Amino acid sequence: MANTETSTTITTTTTVVAAAKAATAAIAETIVNKVLLGEKSSNKRPGSETKSLLTNVNNKKKKVDDNIQKSISTGFDHHHHHQYNNRTKLVDICPRSPSPPLSIPSSPSIDVEIENLPNSSQSALRTDCQSLSSDLGDISQPSFRESTSIHNTLQAKTSERVVLMTGAEQSSVVQPLLTDLYQISMAYAYWKSNKHQEIATFDLYFRKNPFGGEYTLFAGLEECLKFIRDYKFHPTDIEYLRATLSSYIESEFFDYLSQLNMNEIKVYAVPEGTVVFPRLPLLRIEGPVLKTQLLETTLLTLVNYASLVATNAARFRSATGADKTLLEFGLRRAQGPDGGLSASKYCYLGGFDGTSNVLAGKLYGIPIKGTHAHAYVNSYECLEDLSERELCDRLSGERRPFTNLCLQYLNELGPILKILPEETHKGELAAFISYAIAFPTNFLALVDTYDVLKSGVPNFLAVARALHECNYQAVGLRLDSGDLAYLSMKVREKFHEVAIKFNLSYMEHFNIVASNDINEDTLVSLEKQGHAIDSFGIGTHLVTCQKQPALGCVYKLVELANSPRIKVSQDIEKVTIPGKKNLYRFYGHDGKALCDLLTRIDEPEPQTATRMLSRHPFLEQKRAYVTPTTVRNLYVLYWADGEIKVPLPTLKEIRTYAREQIDQLRKDHIRDLNPTPYKVSVTDDLFQFMHKLWMKSVPIGELD
């Protein structure tokens, strides 16, 4: 902690975050209202009115989302990202090639999302959708008037306004019975001994950063708040419990449970997307002990994996830098269907740019991406399998002999690529041709089914050149096996040669997407050895968090009936920090986080430019003076009086905030190898208080 003593510049504690949030909420509201009030839209590509609305929005919002930049630089937007029920969001943007080699007025292949609007009217669940369907009328011909009525219906409910801001829906299995049995047993024991109304405080925290790193992204808060808001045992739950639990349980207890809600509870938490560290209470839950205890398992379930996978995504992002496109392809390897959905959501939060998971796109408004599989290539054996052989010219509309053009260019490519045109796989070529006919503006080919350099790349380039002849531009190709560093550089070399030969400079910049068992170490290694990959599709190791598949969040009682509680343990790191606490983050004059400080709840708020003693919570020798330039109170009161107290940010806003949070860490805390631990300290007052209680709680043994 020695290095924290030097900063002495004075600045006041700011409320920048709160102000930014309020501004964002206001903008989102404006947009929502525009949509709700039936802003005219149509199926045609957005025109000038749309653009002026968007300009408006952007002026208000001030900073352009970094996603736009990324989409421009990679071009791997096979499909538009489009918020459901909001047709005002697409604009055409020129591809990254600064001087388009063709006289195509605007590139057809790259669309960019401008704003992430709330879409919570889209129920997460089939059953919910069905219940809404009568309102929807003839959905195959959607109209805004009808959709609007759904929004209005939802808005009528209390606190649904907040939900509308978030763009996400709760999984329906998140319900009171999604808990460990012992929570219900304990609830009964509290109730039976008439202790259930005593006011308790629980801290939710973890003890160790994941993946051998020194930071964690906090995620899952919104889902926790919705769980608390909707907490209600269903009659069939009560019936199940009556039938299952000990026959000694008094019947009145079940009546009590059936009426239970979480309106008396208070939830303080650090904002979702905040960078957090071991032993920081991420949530501080206050309320009757029976109720606070009942929340434990579900809150842990909602925070643990969300934070783990968001942190994993953030680490992948750190490994590639900001200029690469990162796509989550993990659905098929996740822990079942909802595991896959959580993965998509929280990888996006942690810094990924899109997902292959269509349902995640629908529910959370995440950009969806994808190409085709090997099976598609395998489905064609030869050119004779093609039923459609022509393609309409993008400009003239005239039918062109597309297949023949491809074959002609394949022959031209032979000497350039030093391959035998007759040796490329003609089934693969047929597959590419048919795919290009289906998606002439989004052609991205998987090239490793037979042989990347001898077959896949020549076939791709032949089709790309023929597309050009019909006034389209191909997007790129995907590599799914082999040595990705070597192959990507080799492929880029071919692109370079072909771009020169055809005098089409954009072809040098075709998007190269790589997938195939990529993990964080692969990314680090690829960056070191050099490669020519623009986008990574990452599945298994991202969503399963290979390096550490669980974050060990715990939920510990720290106060009951105004009396502090400590949980001692033979393992020192399992000892809890007792009592209700506040949590502050100190920043130095460079804007970087210096250390975090836990105080007792009634201690005065730490002041900027004031030198104070911070102590290691367990080791008495470890102490340091610190003089913060800025102090930030990390807690926000999110839930009290039966309602969510502050507007919740959208997933995309959280994503931006999370990136800013990581940028506020010193580089040595986030570096790949042996990162420096970030210091979480306590005040001297809290230290003394804790150690006194600790001593009191451990019996003195008798040596014999």
Next chain:
Amino acid sequence: MANTETSTTITTTTTVVAAAKAATAAIAETIVNKVLLGEKSSNKRPGSETKSLLTNVNNKKKKVDDNIQKSISTGFDHHHHHQYNNRTKLVDICPRSPSPPLSIPSSPSIDVEIENLPNSSQSALRTDCQSLSSDLGDISQPSFRESTSIHNTLQAKTSERVVLMTGAEQSSVVQPLLTDLYQISMAYAYWKSNKHQEIATFDLYFRKNPFGGEYTLFAGLEECLKFIRDYKFHPTDIEYLRATLSSYIESEFFDYLSQLNMNEIKVYAVPEGTVVFPRLPLLRIEGPVLKTQLLETTLLTLVNYASLVATNAARFRSATGADKTLLEFGLRRAQGPDGGLSASKYCYLGGFDGTSNVLAGKLYGIPIKGTHAHAYVNSYECLEDLSERELCDRLSGERRPFTNLCLQYLNELGPILKILPEETHKGELAAFISYAIAFPTNFLALVDTYDVLKSGVPNFLAVARALHECNYQAVGLRLDSGDLAYLSMKVREKFHEVAIKFNLSYMEHFNIVASNDINEDTLVSLEKQGHAIDSFGIGTHLVTCQKQPALGCVYKLVELANSPRIKVSQDIEKVTIPGKKNLYRFYGHDGKALCDLLTRIDEPEPQTATRMLSRHPFLEQKRAYVTPTTVRNLYVLYWADGEIKVPLPTLKEIRTYAREQIDQLRKDHIRDLNPTPYKVSVTDDLFQFMHKLWMKSVPIGELD
């Protein structure tokens, strides 16, 4: 494969499995009918009529479920396992202590489940429950007549009879959009090129057994079948796709999608719970290529994690042997809510005895287990915190001074346990007392909050002895930290001394439950060093599958329009085995599995006692003759003509079958260290066919 040549005994191929299944189905039907027809039941503990029904069932079913045996031997049934809507299932069974030391007529603390009845009328989802609630009437006073009407309603639907057999409900996020975007892109490309009706065959398989082992349990089939049965795009899905996908997609395609179902598809699969190996097609999916392609991601999602975690559970089971109780406590560390549910379900399938996850209990009929947390102990600081200090005697009903009895016995225990009674934590004692008052028949205490041997165990034993005085029996204790082998043996020693001193022999056999970061290696090591643990509560490492967090199932096209397809690759193990195939398992005269054989679809079925050549699929030198004693065709046609073709077994039946399957493996295939790989071979015909196609598909290069 050399060791397969010796077996020559002749037996015929049997249909034992099918016969057993039919029998089980008949029994289940009998029970269902009894329930449906309103078999009288009441809230009182089951009496003689119940027992005679159950005896009947058992006589028919012939083998007693191994669970009963386990419940008896461990006594760790804190709560009755009780199938919802079925109150005819509990009987009291004496505890394992052969000569009960007390004149208690029947032990109150152990209840045993007898039959796993279908409970599919309990919807998996809150929303479903709500839609049913009007049928349920006054649920707080359940009656069979009302519940029956739900069963009948469900039965009225086509093929719901099959669902009724299974006791599980589909998660509502399992829907057509839960897929990778490229499936929908490919569907369009097939449709656009008018290729979508060509008949395809896909194989779903994996390439490597997980966890460094040599076997895998196949799981997830039932969920796959339900997904296929219910496959239907919702109008809002179509609306989302129209709004999101390329504007070049023809509108008629979306109309086509909105009408799509899976009635033309055929699904052959190995039965759920079968032991399987790399390269065996677990599912063979046949039908129009567009439809079969659309199923890929979701089927992989449903099979991958289910099979992985079931295999993990089976390995944990193998590590402990059959006599220990294994409980899944992983909800809080799973991949979100549904990850936790999948974990509970498939760990049970793989051989666990129960779960802490209450919702899994409700949805799948899995026994639920649990005790209390450290927070409960921490919620008491001293004996003065006790509001209720008395307990009614179980036999006489008279109020006894329970707290004073506990203190009195604590003093008596001082010299026996060589501890200072005044040094045990009195808050802990108060917590135990209040818990025992709430659960006098199910008292199981968590003893490591302060100090296991100096505080937890003495306090537990004082309460247990006082319970005995009131004519109850405690169940046991739980250790959640420290050296589990050492502590458990030390605790058992104490139990032994106390049992002698009090002349209460059952106290020597109190259940010792251990939890705290247990993984497979811990279990193996505990078994080696010796311990006295009866039950293990396992969370993180079980559900996250620490050793290997994903099973790499893939889904590959092997035939299209009657023409075989091969996917070649630079990685040899990624090459597919082309064409439609059959799958047989050969058994030797000892009943153990010898090897598996893939044949071309039109080859004759292998005959028992007939010597035939089996070949390694890739390496031409690896060949062996094999003469099976028994041949089993592993494929069952599960889905065709728009319906599930065979009754699906219950989760519990699958669990029993899975255990039998593992028992049919030679020990060297399942041993912990360097297990022998099980051989998956192909016929010579298939070998030749495959290699010819392989050669044809790889272009000959040109050296330069």
